[in-house]
Structure formats: structure tokens, C-alpha cells
Amino acid sequence: MGENIKSQYIRSIELKSEEISSFNKYPFSIPVIKNIGNLEFHPEVTFIIGENGSGKSTILEAIAIAYGFNAEGGTKNFNFASKTTHSDLHQYIRIIKGVNIAKSGFFFRAESFYNVATNIEELDLESLGNRIIDSYGGVSLHEQSHGESFLSLISNRFTESGIYILDEPEASLSPFKQINIIKKINELAKNGCQFIIATHSPIIMAYTNSIIYEINGEKIKKVDYENTQHYKVMSSFFKNKDKILNIILNN
Template identity: 60%
Template sequence: MESSITQYIRSIELDRKNIPTWSEYPFNLPAIKDLHKLSFHPKVTFIIGENGSGKSTVLESIAVAYGFNAEGGTKNFTFSTKPTHSDLKSYIKVVKGIKKPRNGFFLRAESFYNFATNLDDLDEEMSTEPRLIDYYGGRSLHEQSHGESFFALFQNKFGREGIYVLDEPEAALSPSRQMAMLSRMHDLVKEGSQFIIATHSPIIMAYPNAWIYQINEGFEKVNYEDTEHYQVMRAFLNNKEKMLNILLE
């Protein structure tokens, strides 16, 4: 399937001629050195790779260049607890489609606590009805487990015709909740939403007909069954005793 001009994010392009140096982070990452243009599926695109490969850095730059807060939330959130985002966002051009989304959210698993705190603080400061938390299920995200708060977000805040940039959403979800997330994603995709997701989860990246970019030296589009995540998990489950003997000897 070719990229559609009606999707919300069609592609990104790296402004290579103005990169200040290729020897410092994040520009020294192999994935960034190889990056020219990256196109996205109109519905679901996954970015996968080993820890430290640069997938979260790239995802963050996409979200911030599109207009989201670096620590997560909708475009209306501007809080900052500690400026940790990279300079990559300043050199990323987001190529948009002609259609504007009705909804959107940037989920960062590592800073979700900060987002939940900011949400509570804003409700306390404004004291208006409806409260902001009412759009997230009506119960403080801090009063729920990490997994429950993630799922409350998916169920209540994510809506039709939205652009959703998710960084490791599986971090707080059990396998069964990851499967429930797939179902929720599918409902939203049918309602015109687009997802760009960085993940390690073989369950989540199994979403059918998605594009999967695996980061090695650069971005390589791969089939689900060819991902290292799928192959390692399958090998472990099919040969548990043998794998444990190798790992624990």
C-alpha cells in the first residue's frame, strides 16, 4: 500500500545538510546516519530495534516536530519536568497529509507518571466542570495501577480520526491487556486513526498489514515473522528447556 495524502503523517525527512555534527548524539546513531526519508503506513507503522538503537529518539522527534509535548500528552499539554529530549526534532521535517486529525496523543511510557501528575495538578488549579480527568475515565491515573491507567487512556481518551504516537505502550500491560489494546487499536483504525508505535512486544507488532521498520544499521522494512522479536519468542516457547539450559548453564 502506498502512502496516502489523506493520512495525518505521511513521512519524515532528515535535514541532513544542516546537521551540526555526525559525531555526537543523536546524530552518531547508525539509524540516524542512514536516515534520509521514512514513509509511514496510513494505518499502523511499527519501529522496532534493540535498546539503544534510536527508535525512541526517532519517535520522540516525530512527536515533538508534529507539535506534541516532549513528555507526552495531547498538543494542549506544555508541562516540562526535565528537558531530556534530543536536538533531532530541529532537523526533522514532518510531511503531513491534507487531512487534519480530530484527536491525537503522544504516549511515553517513561514519562507517563509526569503526565498523570500534571493532569491532577491542572484539575486542582482550574476547578472547572467537566474536569480534565473526566476525559480519561473520571478517576485519577495515580489511583490506578500503571497498567490500568494506560488502558484507561486507550479506552477513554483515544478517539476517532486521531494520530497516536506511542513509545513502548506495552511497558505496563500484561499479555492479555496487550491483546485488548490490539482490539482497541483496530476499532480506532476503522474510525480513521493512524498509529506510529515503537515497541518490543511481539503481540502488539502482530497487528495485520502494518509496516514494520527494524533498526539495525538503518531502517529496514521487514515482515512480522522475520523480526528478531518474533523469532526469539517463538524459539523460546517451542524449546523452553533447551533454551533455559543454554542460558543458565
């Protein structure tokens, strides 16, 4: 990482284990939580991957809230809450920040981005000044498909020197559009941006200047791209499609 570590907005996180009274209740009962320890982040892109229910989104959410973002997503200026569903893990996460301060930022959650879009429209109806939606491309995010609205977000709202925390950005994106996202992430990373991304997409996690943390049960560890379960499964499927389909469809 070299000198780039100075430009990190989030250098690492630590779990304040000493303050947790019990690991038998949610979210601390998620197997991987007790082993978070200290996670160091790449100055450009860090991926957190794992199976459904492994805890990756819970960890990402805790990082975002501890850093100051709204639990349902958006910028630090968003403070709406349609439903309180987030855990209190953020209270037990210590953020170790870099020397620089991010000029912008956004917490994207695929599952609650609809609520962010709604809040933007509500705020614009109440505003007598500039419309918030203009900084998102000028077209209502509700009038676009989910994939189009995310592309509008990353193309218009994501700017240089920003911290961007993304939970499953591949949702509703075609493989071709996922490749375009890699290009956009690279452009922003080269302009002082840092990304922390939870994803299932073998395409997006192929971005090379990054760290990949894979959750496997109680363990979370750095892995090379070709050694991730996501890559292995997809690669095996494409190489042995007929054999695999024959096995699963006839058993």
C-alpha cells in the first residue's frame, strides 16, 4: 500500500470485544462477529464476501453507521428512518481513520435504496431552493429501473475524494453493466476515493487493486480472487455446465 495509506479515510476497524457482555445474542451471535478483531482496509477498494447470512452486510452496515452514515443509506445528511432494522454492532466498532477527510460519501444499500429515492423526492417537495435530485442526474430515481438509478447515482453523485460503502451494488445490474461499474470504480479510486463493498459478484470483485476478505463460518480472512468460493463456483459451473446440471436436475 505504501504511501497511499495516508489517503485512506478508513484505515481499519476494531471490534470492542471488551464491551460485549455476551456473544449469545444478535448480532454478536453471528459466528464471524467475535473474530473480526482488527480489519485493515485497502486505500482504494476492500471487498467483503461470503454466503447469505454470513454477516457481511451486518458488518458493512456497522462500519457505515459508525462512520456517520444513515442506517438505511444515503449521504451523512440523510437522517430518515422508514423502519428500524439495523443492529447495534456499530456501537462496538472502533473506526481508525486516515489523515485526510473525505469530501463526499455515500452508503448504498440495494435493499433500501428505494427509501433513499423516496426521501429525496420528499425533501425536494419541501425545498424552495436547489433540488437534491439535480445532483443525482436530474431524473427521479423512481422513474428509472433499479439498475439505472444506481448507475445515475455512481455517475452523478459519486465524486472525487470520497468514501463509498456499497452493499450488493450488483443488484439488478446486467453482467455488462457490472463491468462498467469496475471502470467507474477505477476512475474514482484514481481520484482519491475509497470503496468498501459487500458483494456476491465475481465480476465486480475482480477489480485488481483491492483486498478481498472472505467470510467462511467463524473465520474472516484475506483471499486471492481465484481462491474465493464465488470464483471457484462460477468457474466450475461454466467449465462443467452440462455435468453439473445433469447431477442437480436428476437427483
